[in-house]
């Protein structure tokens with residue numbers, strides 16, 4: 001069976017590509033591009049090839065890059081550490097990408113002239129709360145880890 005309408009919820013627009021209408025396909029592509037940029041930012045510490053000018057944003061990114069490296073190392077080695085248990089590391093990789101997407105968007109807003117005081121990183125607080133819980137020896141959600 002061939003689906004005739006866009007697979008986005010509630011959308012009846014005609015298909016364009018990848019089972020999506022033109023609008024939803026463009027949104028999908030935009031999200032994929034942002035994610036790619038966020039991942040390369042986590043690897044390089046650069047956004048769109050440039051250093052982050054704003055000091056507070058740069059420090060936040062540096063700290064996030066260190067978490068990213070730890071989480072990636074744990075996933076690759078399949079060996080957890082006290083502040084980055086193996087069963088949390090796959091999730092931690094995703095938290096890093098989510099917050100890096102915020103940082104990429106914020107850097108672009110700065111480049112477009114937005115004052116730094118107006119920047120908002122919607123995922124900053126919950127991501128760092130999870131990392132703080134892990135560092136404190138808890139599960140990322142703040143509950144005790146079972147000793148086993």
Ligand SMILES: [Zn+2]
Pocket residue numbers: 006007008011012013020021022023024025
């Ligand atoms: Zn659509």
